[in-house]
Amino acid sequence: MNDGLTRKKFGRVALNGAGIVVFLFAVFPVYWMVATAFKPNDQIFTTRFNPIPSPPSLDHISRVFTKGVAGHSIWQYLLNSAIVAVVTVVIGAVFALLAATAVARFRFRFRTSFLILLLIVQMVPAEALLISLFTMVKRLGMYDQLIGLVVINVGLTLPFSVWMLRTFVAAVPKELEEASWIDGASRFTTFWRVLFPLVAPGLVATSIFSFITTWNEFAYALTLINDQGKYTMPVALQFFVGQRSTDWGGIMAASTLMTIPVLIFFLLVQRRMVSGLVAGAVKG
Structure with a gap:
C-alpha cells in the first residue's frame, strides 16, 4: 500500500517538475525580451550574465x-x-x-x-x-x-x-x-x-x-x-x-x-x- 502511494506521489512530483521545466523553457525567451527592453545599451552588450536590468531604463x-x-x-x-x-x-x-x-x-x-x-x-x-x-x-x-x-x-x-x-x-x-x-x-x-x-x-x-x-x-x-x-x-x-x-x-x-x-x-x-x-x- 505504501509502495503504491509512494509511486503515485513520485509520479505526481515528476509530472509537476516536467511541467515546470517546459514552462520555464517556453517563457524564458519572452522574459529575456522584456528584460532587454528595459536594459541600457551597456548592459545589453555586456558579456556578463545579467538577467535583471539594474537600474531599469525606459530609453x-x-x-x-x-x-x-x-x-x-x-x-x-x-x-x-x-x-x-x-x-x-x-x-x-x-x-x-x-x-x-x-x-x-x-x-x-x-x-x-x-x-x-x-x-x-x-x-x-x-x-x-x-x-x-x-x-x-x-x-x-x-x-x-x-x-x-x-x-x-x-x-x-x-x-x-x-x-x-x-x-x-x-x-x-x-x-x-x-x-x-x-x-x-x-x-x-x-x-x-x-x-x-x-x-x-x-x-x-x-x-x-x-x-x-x-x-x-x-x-x-x-x-x-x-x-x-x-x-x-x-x-x-x-x-x-x-x-x-x-x-x-x-x-x-x-x-x-x-x-x-x-x-x-x-x-x-x-x-x-x-x-x-x-x-x-x-x-x-
Whole structure:
C-alpha cells in the first residue's frame, strides 16, 4: 500500500517538475525580451550574465514611442496589424462556421475529398504559395492594400478553422435541431439560438489561432505591401536591423509592445479557449 502511494506521489512530483521545466523553457525567451527592453545599451552588450536590468531604463521604449520606426509612428504599425488581424478573424470565423456546419451536417458528393483536401492544404508551406498568391493579389488590384493581406490570411487560416470547428458541430446532437424545428423555429433561428451557442467555445479557440497567426505573419505582409505606412508590426521590426549594426534595444522594446495586444486578447478569452480545446479533444 505504501509502495503504491509512494509511486503515485513520485509520479505526481515528476509530472509537476516536467511541467515546470517546459514552462520555464517556453517563457524564458519572452522574459529575456522584456528584460532587454528595459536594459541600457551597456548592459545589453555586456558579456556578463545579467538577467535583471539594474537600474531599469525606459530609453528604448521612449525612443520607439517618440521617434517611431522608419518615419512613421509605432501606433500606425500596431493599427495596421490590428485591422488585418481583427478583420481576418471576423471574416474567417463566419466562413469557417458555415463551412464546418455544412461538412458536419450534410452528406454531399466529394465530402470526404474536401476534408482530405483541407489536410493537404495544411501540409503545404505558406511560403511555397507566395509567388502564385502574389500574382493573384496583383491581378485583383489588391496589391499594396491591407484588404489583400486580409484575403490571404483568411485563406491561410480557414482550412484549420473548418477542420477544428467540424468536430464541435458534429458533437452537437442533431435531435436538438430537430426539436427546435418541431417547435416552429426556422433553420436560421435554430442555427443562431441552438447550434451557435454550443459551438461558441470552438469558435473562440479557432479565432485565437487565426488572430495569433495573422498578427505574427511576416512573409506575405512584406511581399504584398510596398507602402511603408501600411506595414504591419512584424515587418516594421526589420527597420531596426541595419547593414552594420542592429538596434537590439529598439527591437526588444517594439517586440514587447507588439506582444501586449496578444496577451490582452488571450487573457480576455482564455477560459473559453481552454474549454474549447478540451471539448475538441474529447468529442467527435
